[in-house]
Amino acid sequence: MRDVIVIGGGPAGASAAIYLQRSKLDVLLIMKDHGTLEKTGHIDNYWGFESTMDGKELVEKGLLQAKRLGVTIVEEEVLDIENDMFGGHKFTVKTDKESYEGKTVLLATGQSKPNLRVKGFKEFTGKGISFCAICDGFIYRNKKIGVVGNKKFMSEELDTLSNFTDDIKVFTNANELTVDVDKEVVTDKITEIQGDEVVKKVITENGEHEVDALFIAMGTPSANDFALRMGAMIDKNNIVVDDKFMTNIPGLFAAGDCVGGLLQIAKAVSDGAHAALSLNKYVRAL
């Protein structure tokens, strides 16, 4: 089992991994791509570069530095994180290829994307709208379920939900479907979620679809998706952390854009360093 699994290879994750590795902890960094800076041409306000710096190049330099110091880096997409419900400091991080175990996890996955921005979404969150098939799927056995998503994350949720019911519709919300599914697929945009006490209908541009529950698994899971599934607190689209960068889940830390504040490289690097110092103390006290 690793001491720390860092999810994200941007300024926050790479900076944290460098500090953690130099503290002689056993670190694994998992990243799916170059993050926010991948397509950012000119960085002129980050310290230490005489000429303008390409964002992707800056990220690559950080990762090469981490590798030189001995950090193990894998390029995979994290689809789920499970934590030991009995507080045993064991996190299982599942990617599109592998499964890894860590005593702690640092989320450094950048700013979370907003969820569905449609009427009824907030109102029915927790009243039939769910973010975790494994947590809530059983409640809806033999019922009508909708799943919103278009990629591997959605198909993983679909697999779990298929254990509970056959009556499932997939809503791509007008995004390209990149995985094969053997369920009915609704490809037009969702415009509203309706219900009374609980969710009852998904309204799309071209139709109305009755559901007893709607599971959200859009695109690639972001920090907020992981937080919601594990019960970590979120405030205004940001993960809530204490002054040690730990969430309300013991052993789950977060840093960089996903915790909000100044959305800049300098702050993300600083967050990563602070989180790493706290993680070092935390892991050594376990």
Ligand SMILES: Cc1cc2nc3c(=O)[nH]c(=O)nc-3n(C[C@H](O)[C@H](O)[C@H](O)COP(=O)(O)OP(=O)(O)OC[C@H]3O[C@@H](n4cnc5c(N)ncnc54)[C@H](O)[C@@H]3O)c2cc1C
């Ligand atoms: C257009 C634009 C221009 C900008 N210009 C500047 C600038 O000039 N100067 C400046 O200081 N800041 C700039 N920023 C802000 C800066 O990019 C961010 O503040 C910074 O990148 C945040 O770092 P981070 O490490 O928190 O997240 P990110 O850099 O976004 O890194 C997130 C990491 O998490 C990984 N990840 C996410 N989800 C998963 C998953 N499910 N599985 C595995 N890995 C995952 C990604 O692959 C990536 O490695 C700009 C931002 C934008 C959008």
